[in-house]
Amino acid sequence: MSLMTEVARVGAVDLGSNSFHLVVAQESQGRIQVVDRIKERVGLGAGIQRRGQLDEEVAERALRCLERFHERLRGVPHRRIRAVGTKAFRDLRKHPDFHERAEHALGCRIEVVSGEEEARLIYLGVRETQGGAGGSMLVVDIGGGSTELVSGDGAEPKVAESLSMGSSSYSLRFFPDGELKKRNFTRAVLRARNQIKPIRGTLAKQGWERAFGTSGTFLALAKILEANDWGTGGITASGLQRLRDTLLDFSNMDEVEVEGLKEHRRGVLPGGLAIAQAVLEEIAVERLPVSDAALREGLLVDLLGRLSDRDVRADSVTHLAKRFYVEEAQAARVAKTAQAVFEAVRKPWRLSKSRDRPFLQWAAELHEIGLVISHTGFHRHGAYLIEHSDPPGFSRDETRLLGELIRLQRRRIPRDVGSNLAPGMRRRFLRLLMPLRVAVRLHRGRHEDDQPGFDFTADEHTLVLHGPAGWREEFPLTEDNLLAEARAWRDHPLHLELREDA
Incomplete structure (x- = not known):
């Protein structure tokens, strides 16, 4: 048996307006130990033309650089890589085609972070x-x-x-x-x-x-x-x-x-x-x-924190909940049920425990944040507060994902749902939205015994709620709410089914 063990590596990619940087590191005795660096002058910012489009020669130079970074990052799991775009990427948001090409070249998601x-x-x-x-x-x-x-x-x-x-x-x-x-x-x-x-x-x-x-x-x-x-x-x-x-x-x-x-x-x-x-x-x-x-070293610190459950995003959510007087007990009830649904759908819907579960948790904890403004339209108010508060640790795409979950926790689900999200997030948005909406519906009564006590199962496209015998007669309002929820999903690829076990 070999005495040598491979140390888990992490990668940070800083895509600046002048230069692109890649740092590969490992954690050694609680400290970050850099094992490789690559810096290439790209001039992305200077290549942005007056109408916000990117000069094709600069775009090709950037993509070739990202392909070289991709090669160096082979063997590093995606969850151990964090790539961010700064000012130039912010300026290119109205032209998402380059962003998609860049992600393909790098081989992982690129977050666009706020200033x-x-x-x-x-x-x-x-x-x-x-x-x-x-x-x-x-x-x-x-x-x-x-x-x-x-x-x-x-x-x-x-x-x-x-x-x-x-x-x-x-x-x-x-x-x-x-x-x-x-x-x-x-x-x-x-x-x-x-x-x-x-x-x-x-x-x-x-x-x-x-x-x-x-x-x-x-x-x-x-x-x-x-x-x-x-x-x-x-x-x-x-x-x-x-x-x-x-x-x-x-x-x-x-x-x-x-x-x-x-x-x-x-x-x-x-x-x-x-x-x-x-x-x-x-x-x-x-x-x-x-x-x-600089930023790339900060990315490593932040990434290692996330990997060891020291995620600053969780702290940001806690701060927002306190700042806007969210009722802690109700948020906890909704979060607990949402996570139970998540566990039922995770495998058939191909969701990730490390990537997706936290966003469902955070959306549940903040789903009533808009009540600080008004009960009327509180879901819209909540989305606005999230998307304009610039919470530390979240990229702009992540902030938008969290805001959309909160905005669509109730009422109708538009056919073009998720169209304003990054492509990778768009594909899994509905699969996170259903657990949140079901949990919100089930806890409308705002107390521990406000729902029958469902079990949850799922196949590739359908979530099934199994209630005990007689639950429809004992909880008619809950049944009415859940039937309305099932109708809300008719125009979408996911479905909700209610059953009463014998």
């Missing part, structure tokens, strides 16, 4: 590389299409903000074709400062003992400053000003010769520099140390 979720993951990554040390911390990340500023004093951030400005977008906007002019720098810095000002007070109120810059822009700037003796140990305002003055000795970025500047950074340097100057001026720090950890 706030992106900021949270960046914070997790930097804190992890700092040994999880205590004390408040501010992290700033200048990406290709957005800039995240996030602060906190523990495992989760308190303030997470994402601003629509990045090194690529600002370079294209203020320095077209690499043209360098003093007034363009002035305009770019002023615009960036104006975007930061509204959140400066919130960040200052939270406060921080340590601050870090992270990701490509800050790392590139730090290398240039150090190579030219304009500063060591991080980013300084004086060092950035010397770099800006040097760039203005040239008329175009193509002509710039400066130590430490890598060729692939040439086109996005001026925009990133302008934002960095604005950040240091607005947050008033003398020196900003640079961390090489």
Whole structure:
């Protein structure tokens, strides 16, 4: 018998506006141990055209990169991989064809995360590389299409903000074709400062003992400053000003010769520099140390948490339930029954215990969240609250899935149900919706003895409720509700059947 055992690996894929990153890691003695990294310059954000469509040459470059990532991830189970798209993918949401092609090339689902979720993951990554040390911390990340500023004093951030400005977008906007002019720098810095000002007070109120810059822009700037003796140990305002003055000795970025500047950074340097100057001026720090950890490391931390039942999404659901005064006892009753139905349908309906069961649980726990607004249409109010609260840990697709489950917990089920969901979620949405709707129907009485005590069985297309002898006479309102539910599914591939056992 071999003494060697294979360590379970995890993969994190960060699909940014400038570069795509893949990190493969394993957990060793409670710490994340990176075993491989791949970074490729793709320029996805720069390839998005005015009408929101993606240049085909850029699309092909991105897909070839994802195919290489797919090869490296062979042997890693899908549940141990988390791939996220950031600003550029958010901008491409109206053109889902590329997203589907990208998922096919990568071989797994790609989540599109909100700016706030992106900021949270960046914070997790930097804190992890700092040994999880205590004390408040501010992290700033200048990406290709957005800039995240996030602060906190523990495992989760308190303030997470994402601003629509990045090194690529600002370079294209203020320095077209690499043209360098003093007034363009002035305009770019002023615009960036104006975007930061509204959140400066919130960040200052939270406060921080340590601050870090992270990701490509800050790392590139730090290398240039150090190579030219304009500063060591991080980013300084004086060092950035010397770099800006040097760039203005040239008329175009193509002509710039400066130590430490890598060729692939040439086109996005001026925009990133302008934002960095604005950040240091607005947050008033003398020196900003640079961390090489970023979103991908945060993905690993978050993924390992999910795999070990430390899922921040569950905490987000608990917080929402408390915030909007959800009745805990009723939520627990509905959740218990929904899970009993889930166990009956899981195998014949090909649902996953690890992937699907949590969403049914969370939908049951939050199904009455809309009552805080009004009983009339509370299912619609609840969906709105979920989809606009940006709960930490959830991707945009996951938030939409949870919102749709809550919205369709009652009333009619439209024929195009799930059409606004990601393709992978669309296929299993109805199979999660039926257990939730049945559980909500069964507990309309809001007490422990409000239903007959059904047993549940299922085949490939039908859920069967087995009630004890005489249940129809004893619970006429329940029967009426369940018959209405069965009728609601007539135009759909799943069916509900009621039986009375002898």
